Amino acid sequence: MAHTRDPKRQLREICSIAARVFYDKGYxxxxxxxxxxxxxxxxxGLYHHVGSKDRLLFEIMNYGMDILDETVLSKARGISEPRERLRRLIAGHIDLIVRTRNREITVILHENRSLKGPLRSKINARKLEYIRFLESTIAEVQTSASSPPAITPRLAAFALLGMINWLYQWYKLDGKVTEExxxxxxTRFFLRGFLGET
Amino acid sequence: MAHTRDPKRQLREICSIAARVFYDKGYxxxxxxxxxxxxxxxxxGLYHHVGSKDRLLFEIMNYGMDILDETVLSKARGISEPRERLRRLIAGHIDLIVRTRNREITVILHENRSLKGPLRSKINARKLEYIRFLESTIAEVQTSASSPPAITPRLAAFALLGMINWLYQWYKLDGKVTEExxxxxxTRFFLRGFLGET
Structure with missing residues (x-):
């Protein structure tokens, strides 16, 4: 590990490497x-830095949620026009999933069962915050639409999360379909599906 | 384990129980x-029945694909009308995911990384067969539609798989939204999204 005096950066470095080990060998x-x-x-030394294996997993997930906040949420929050905000959310979240540098996220998406008690609750609260933001953005988009929605904003939010989070299972950046x-x-599929606009 | 003379049934029984253990403790x-x-x-005795831990994981996944074949694919194959076939596929696949009696499937969806070499290829070939059937059904639905599709049948198939396979992460059978x-x-969301029909 590179020597650094910044504890947060050091913890993130440990998290990145540990996430790769968990990814390869399972938690x-x-x-x-x-x-x-x-x-x-x-x-x-590792125990000194992270406390316990549980805590390390929590720190990785928390870091994953930090990345989501920093690269997706914080940028989307500044956009007042709902459709544009939704587009930014979709593009940002897709980018997070398809770029392998963020393996931590993959661990988050799969190892949630391994986390117990209050640590699990903390991560779930952060996930819920994201889902609610997505849901309220979708609801705002709906108010400007001409037709009634096919499904509720909540179901639409979960459908969208599924479409995107599942990408790691099949999508390849160097394949036939570009990220763009x-x-x-x-985005087109989702807006059509939700609003019925062609 | 209940005594039985039927080797296939016995193997399935071992698979069901082992899947639960893998689900709880990780592979x-x-x-x-x-x-x-x-x-x-x-x-x-266990080694005698399943050969190795790798082989056991393969047998569980293979059994999961058998369940998919028996409960979803075989019924859908008999339906000639494409939209009706697609509806049956969506309903059948959702039922498979939301009912906890089929934990094996959850393992399949997550532990694919743990399987190596030819065993992995065999499972992937079965998954691909399912995806192709879904894709060709979606393509057939499209030919009867009035407007051009929002996305290709292949992307639509993967989007649909993501929407459905992600359900185990959040959907609760005893929650506010019934399975029906x-x-x-x-189904409405998907058909709208894909075909743009309201």
Whole structure:
């Protein structure tokens, strides 16, 4: 691990590397020794930094939600026009999923079962905040539409999250469909599906 | 484990129980000893039945694809009218995901990384067959539509799979939205999104 005096940056560096180890070996399959080795710390040193394996998983997920906040939410919040805000949310979230540099997010999406009690509740509260923002944006888009929606803003928000979060299972950045084409297609599909506009 | 003379049924019983153990502990976190204990076999007995841990994971996934074939695909194949076939596919697949008795499927959806080489290829070939059937059904639906589609049948198929496969993350059968309402909403949303019909 590179030496640094900034504790937050150091924690994020540990999180990035640990997320890759969890991704490769699974949360239960990866030992703290494996992670210490990958990070370049002794096991005692790793425990000093992160407290426990549970806590480390929590820190990774929390970092993943920070990335979502910083790269998607914070930019979207500044956009007052609802459709434009929704477009930005869709494009930003897709970018987060399809770029492999953010493996932490993949871990978040899959290992939520491994987190227990209050740590789990904290992550779920952050996820819920995101879903509510998405839902209220979708509801705002609806008020400017000419036809009644096909489904409720809440169901639409979850459908959209599914469409996007599932991308890591099949979408390849170097494949036939460019990210730009994907964003446009998904946005068009979603707006049509929700509002029935052609 | 209940005694039975039918090897296929016996293997399925082992798969059901083992899937639950993998689901709880993760593939890497669950030992063959854990699984043998849950199934009610000795470890040697379990190895005799399934060969290896890899092979066991493969058998679970294969059983999951059998369930998909038997409960969704086989029924849809008999329907000649494309929209009706698509409706049946959506309803059948949703039912598979939201009913917890089929935990194997959840494992399939998440542990694909853990399977290697030819076993992985075999499962992926079965998944691809399903995606192609979905895609060709969507393409058939399109030919009877009045407007050009918002996205290609392939992207639409993956979007639909994401919407449905993500349900296990948030949808609760005993929640506010009934399964019937969910199926109708998703079908309407998808057909609108894809065809632009209101």
């Amino acid at each position: 239960d399959g990866a030992s703290m020794q494996d992670i210490a080795g990958a990070v370049g710390l002794t096991k005692a 084409e994907l964003v446009q297609a998904y | 890497d976190g669950a030992s063959m000893q854990d699984i043998a204990g849950a199934v009610g076999l000795t470890k040697a 309402e969910l199926v109708q909403a998703y």
